[in-house]
Amino acid sequence: MTTQQQDLTLGADFHDACQRILDAIDGVLDGKQSVARTALTVLLAQGHLLLEDVPGVGKTLLAKALAKTIDGDIKRIQFTPDLLPSDVTGVSIYNQDTHSFDFRTGPVFANIVIGDEINRASAKTQSALLECMEERQVSIDSVTHPLPDPFMVIATQNPIELEGTFPLPEAQRDRFMARISVGYPDRQAEMDMLESHQSTNPLDRVSPALNTGELRALIDAVKTVHVSEPIKEYIVSIGRATREHPDVNLGASPRSLLQLLRAAKATAAVSGRNYVVPDDVKSIAHDVLVHRIVLDRKTKFSGRRVDSLLDSILASIPVKADGRDVAAGS
Known part of the structure; x- marks a missing residue:
């Protein structure tokens, strides 16, 4: 191709x-x-x-x-x-x-x-x-x-x-x-x-939008999305920050970082780009990481939520290149 x-x-x-x-x-x-x-x-x-x-x-x-x-x-x-x-x-x-x-x-x-x-x-x-x-x-x-x-x-x-x-x-x-x-x-x-919804089942109106072959083609297209080194470093920094945080008992696994990368590539593709920018990572990070992070018992009892902790981590980690510079590598 x-x-x-x-x-x-x-x-x-x-x-x-x-x-x-x-x-x-x-x-x-x-x-x-x-x-x-x-x-x-x-x-x-x-x-x-x-x-x-x-x-x-x-x-x-x-x-x-x-x-x-x-x-x-x-x-x-x-x-x-x-x-x-x-x-x-x-x-x-x-x-x-x-x-x-x-x-x-x-x-x-x-x-x-x-x-x-x-x-x-x-x-x-x-x-x-x-x-x-x-x-x-x-x-x-x-x-x-x-x-x-x-x-x-x-x-x-x-x-x-x-x-x-x-x-x-x-x-x-x-x-x-x-x-x-x-x-x-x-x-x-x-x-x-x-x-x-009162008279009909809305699912009856749903018809297939594509077949499995077309879906495989879209999945293959997502794999071609470019990810620059600064974006990869950004993702790794997020994962390590969750593991090293004093309030966290269990941080993001290496598997979760790989899945965050894949999700960011799909986010970029759905947004109409063939390269990943930091906002792609930030927009999907909560959905990918929150259910994997386990707070320690003291932090749980204090009422702090994983969402707010992840917000603070994302806000504290800089990206070495902005979206325009990252895109230039594609």
Whole structure:
């Protein structure tokens, strides 16, 4: 592919495809353009998304709307305490005719997997997703089965309700590229919702905006986005600052910095640029890092939140080159 073709893919064609997805989600979830944009960014960065918020604000609706914009294989898993790992990944069943074991794939074998209320599953079942999300494969009876490409997990959970739930361990949370909250809509958006949702299901109006082949092309285009050395140093400085902060018990992992880089590249591409600027990193840093940082007990009891701590870290770290100078390296 020539440079001119890459620019076209990352320019007009890329923007048109992204806008079709955003318009489709906006028709379902009123007044949540920034949330839809973040979800799209994670999709293009080949990450997984954790939707964490109170019931009834549209977490599952957002997940379904994003999934329906892709003409691929979509599966939904309703997590419950009695769900087994084999209910997620699949199971080998003995075939009496062939005298061998046949592997029956589970719902995780799909392009988009929606995990509803993931924190209701036991820790054993949650751990079944670890290999799937990180290595995009499933190992059963010493046999490795690759997952479809592209592959994305969109999980929802309610952070308020504690009865009958199993909090996600840090290793599981670290597999999610971003965690976002949908939040309550504004007054006008709620008025529009009462008008448009009363007689029909808004998901019925969503049609696929692109197929899996086109999605793979967009993902490949995101990989061509240029990242200068100052931006890489900026990302590493953010990660090290979270680990060295006196109020932090667990800082950002190396995996999270790699995912922050990928998310920043996708942010730049969605914004119409083929290079990353510091604002791309800052705009996505909270969604990528907040759920990975664990404050020490004293700081938690003082009432300080991870968001405010990360704000102070981002404000304290200088960038060696401004956006114009960074762009000159592309």
